[in-house]
Amino acid sequence: MTVTLADVAARARVSPATVSRVLNGNYPVAASTRERVLRAVDELDYVLNGPASSLAAATSDLVGVLVNDIADPFFGIMASAAQSAIGEGGSGRGGGEKLAVVCNTGGSPERELTYLTLLQRQRAAAVVLMGGSLEDPEHLAATAAKLAKLAEAGTRVVLCGRPPVTGDANTAALVFDNRTGARRLTEHLLELGHRRIGYAAGPADRTTTRHRLEGHRAALAAAGVEEGPTVHGAYDRQAGHAATAELLARDPDLTAVVAANDTVALGVCAALRERGLDIPGDVSVAGFDDLPFSIDAVPSLTTVHLPLHEAGVRAGRLAMGTEEPRTGGLERVPAELVVRGSTGRPRG
Amino acid sequence: MTVTLADVAARARVSPATVSRVLNGNYPVAASTRERVLRAVDELDYVLNGPASSLAAATSDLVGVLVNDIADPFFGIMASAAQSAIGEGGSGRGGGEKLAVVCNTGGSPERELTYLTLLQRQRAAAVVLMGGSLEDPEHLAATAAKLAKLAEAGTRVVLCGRPPVTGDANTAALVFDNRTGARRLTEHLLELGHRRIGYAAGPADRTTTRHRLEGHRAALAAAGVEEGPTVHGAYDRQAGHAATAELLARDPDLTAVVAANDTVALGVCAALRERGLDIPGDVSVAGFDDLPFSIDAVPSLTTVHLPLHEAGVRAGRLAMGTEEPRTGGLERVPAELVVRGSTGRPRG
DNA sequence: GCTCCGATAGAAAGCGCTTTCCATCACGGA
DNA sequence: TCCGTGATGGAAAGCGCTTTCTATCGGAGC
Structure with a gap:
């Protein structure tokens, strides 16, 4: 029913070995023979059997x-x-x-x-x-x-x-280099004058989460600024939205929120807006990754670009x-x- | 070097056939035998050879x-x-x-x-x-x-x-049902009172593009409203951004723009904002697909939800x-x- | 007590390809 | 003229698994 390599060989009047060699092209085959084989392949509409090939x-x-x-x-x-x-x-x-x-x-x-x-x-x-x-x-x-x-x-x-x-x-x-990226981001916030910074982190126990958090903390430590509240959550807008409520509950005087990534940042922004808070007037928000949509957010998202x-x-x-x-x-x-x-x- | 089914069979003191049957579970094998085989599989850390299996x-x-x-x-x-x-x-x-x-x-x-x-x-x-x-x-x-x-x-x-x-x-x-979705969307715009509607469409010659465009046109035709300018582009923000300039050039008095999808709509919004136009005060914008981010856009995006x-x-x-x-x-x-x-x- | 049968397990024939030998063949050199 | 040699092509042995076809064995039925 299905066309096999042997069928092609028969049609081209060569051995199966030759057909295989033409198809894999790692062995000298005379031009005329090759052409004959290729024509047969075409005419029979032959498709290599992957499993057989892989097995051999x-x-x-x-x-x-x-x-x-x-x-x-x-x-x-x-x-x-x-x-x-x-x-x-x-x-x-x-x-x-x-x-x-x-x-x-x-x-x-x-x-x-x-x-x-x-x-x-x-x-x-x-x-x-x-x-x-x-x-x-x-x-x-x-x-x-x-x-x-x-x-x-x-x-x-x-x-x-x-x-x-x-x-x-x-x-x-x-x-x-998540650590350095996160560090720069928090340094930026510190330079602007922020001292109470919340962190809407990614899932706990993940390398990425830890590295970004470490960079954030390193920046704070270097500046001698006390760490603000941190909440862990998934990498989605929902998590950012929920985290914001929690962060604000823990410290109502936050002036900035760093998000685990841009998607989370979107949720953070939404939650802040719902409370009537202006971004960045009342609270600054930063993301991570620089996904395509972050430039179109309103306001456009400060973030860390990853290539x-x-x-x-x-x-x-x-x-x-x-x-x-x-x-x-x-x-x-x-x-x-x-x-x-x-x-x-x-x-x- | 790699462990084969035969090795497992030898270890479990059964035939290869039996091992295969245990693994595929489509043939009766005595419980004690099965267990012996499974233990051997475990001990030898056997991994089935996919190609061989698929071939047979x-x-x-x-x-x-x-x-x-x-x-x-x-x-x-x-x-x-x-x-x-x-x-x-x-x-x-x-x-x-x-x-x-x-x-x-x-x-x-x-x-x-x-x-x-x-x-x-x-x-x-x-x-x-x-x-x-x-x-x-x-x-x-x-x-x-x-x-x-x-x-x-x-x-x-x-x-x-x-x-x-x-x-x-x-x-x-x-x-x-892209046609109906698009039609409802344009009907919504018409009900709001829009009469000059631009369309930032997807790539030409694509089924999705055509269907959405057809729905749009059907709504216009039913209302006896003349079709506005249409520009084709890719499904990304960039295309929406570029299309907006073109649409506005063709009709500076547009009051609404329908985008090929939400991502394109984001680009449209960005371009409008850059020109100092308010959304929806000056121009209304609509997307399609209802991707997760569209609820977080500012203003949140009117769109067509696809499950x-x-x-x-x-x-x-x-x-x-x-x-x-x-x-x-x-x-x-x-x-x-x-x-x-x-x-x-x-x-x- | 003997036959028949269901439940298990083994033997062996491939599945369709790749690849290692070999066999040819046509030349060029001695 | 004869043989070594490079260039091609064929034969055949698997690759590791699945799956028929058989074989065996311990009862159940008579």
Whole structure:
């Protein structure tokens, strides 16, 4: 029923071996023969059987991209960039067409491991993990073990936005400089004169949350300013909205709120407005990530720019093996403060 | 080097056949034997070889989800929903774990076909195409042919947000009622008293663009109001920003602008504000899709709500075969007008 | 007590490809 | 003229799993 390589071989009057060689192009085949084979492929509308090919060759052209939340543009932008870098690469087998697939873990460690196992099953060529991870030691160990096994089996492992868990070769890591970015942001607020700053943080126990919080605290400590209230929540507007109520309850005299990211900042702004507070007149608000919409917020959001697209491309190339990782495998991606309209001097 | 099923069999002192049966659970195996096998699997840390399994069984547990732009929350939300529906389904082979993978076509017909071929190679269990498509007849035909081939080979095909191209069984389609949604939206504007309405449309030649435009025009025609200027552009803020300048140039007395979607609307708002125009005092603005951020826009966006999450889940279930498609395979998803602060009565 | 049957488990034949040997063949050099 | 040699193409052995087809065994039925 389905056309197989043998059918093509018969039609082209060559052996299956030759057809395979034409298709994979890693062995000399006379031009005339090649053409005959290609014509047969065309005429029969032959499609390679991926599983069979992968089985025989012991690798597949699948590249897995794991993200915490596919509905969040933060990941969408990176994944998109990685996918296009992976798609256009292509010196590998099977004509170099790699199938970049993105898998949504929802931030759940279990799903992350499940996907990694599934990709291991498929003998994926590479795996890219995007976004911070949970800091639970048990999970960290399980993930590290799984990644080590993948790397050992020849799957390239790339981390993008999370610290490396294993010093393995075959593993590269890109980390955003969240600490410095957060620090600059809070310094900016301090320079404006803010002394009571609330923090609507991301989920507890996540690397990203901790790093940003550390940067924030470092800035406060350096300036000798007392830390304001901190509330943890998810990375969505709802969380920002809820956090704001809590923060204001804990310190009604806040003059600024730093949000875990831009989306959360949107929720913070909404909550402040509902209470009749002006931004930045009464309260300044800052985000993080510099997602596309943050420039269109009203007022436009002061935030920390992360080169998501560039990082995604780089991650994709590392996964393809097109580019080599830095020595040590760890690469720091700079974060840059972007001052816009949502932050200003506090009243008085 | 890698542990194979035979190794597990040897360790458990059973035949490979028995191990396979335990793993796939579709054949009676004595409890004691099963346990012995599972212990061996655990002890050896065995991971099934996906390609081998797929080859022998002639299907894989891959489900492809194709989206036009993964960085756009519109697709992110649907894909996320579909992926979770697919992940939790699971009566299939291999323990029912399906690997839902999302592929980013970037709206390019070529990439779409490439991905479809790649998925066909992998003998994917199902394919979900999300979002509108190009209306170029040549592309339409090529896609239809490819989808027919996939369906014929036993791959379930689900369209979500695009009209069906083939009346095949094995194929289901979910379509958003863009026409009605757009019509209601324009009717709303007309009721408010607007008579000069600009339209910042999506890319030309796309089904979604056309349907929304048709709804808009239908409302105008029914009210006997002359159509205002229309500008086509991409689905991003930049396009909305640029379109606004053009629309205003063509008719400086516009009192309302309808955008292709919420993201575009954000760009429209930004451009209007830059010109010192008040929203909705001077110009009303409306979006489409009701993405999460639109409620936080200032003023909050009047838009058309699309049940993206629900549609994604439904698409996922159709892909899994958990739910049956309606007779005829076509299902209409309702779109609902949501009036917020960005639209109001025109001055005077 | 013997046959028949349900419940289990093993043997073995592939699934469709890749790849390692080999076999050819046409030349150029000695 | 004969042989070494590079360029091609074929034969065949798997890759690791699934799945028929059989074989075995302990009762139940007569």
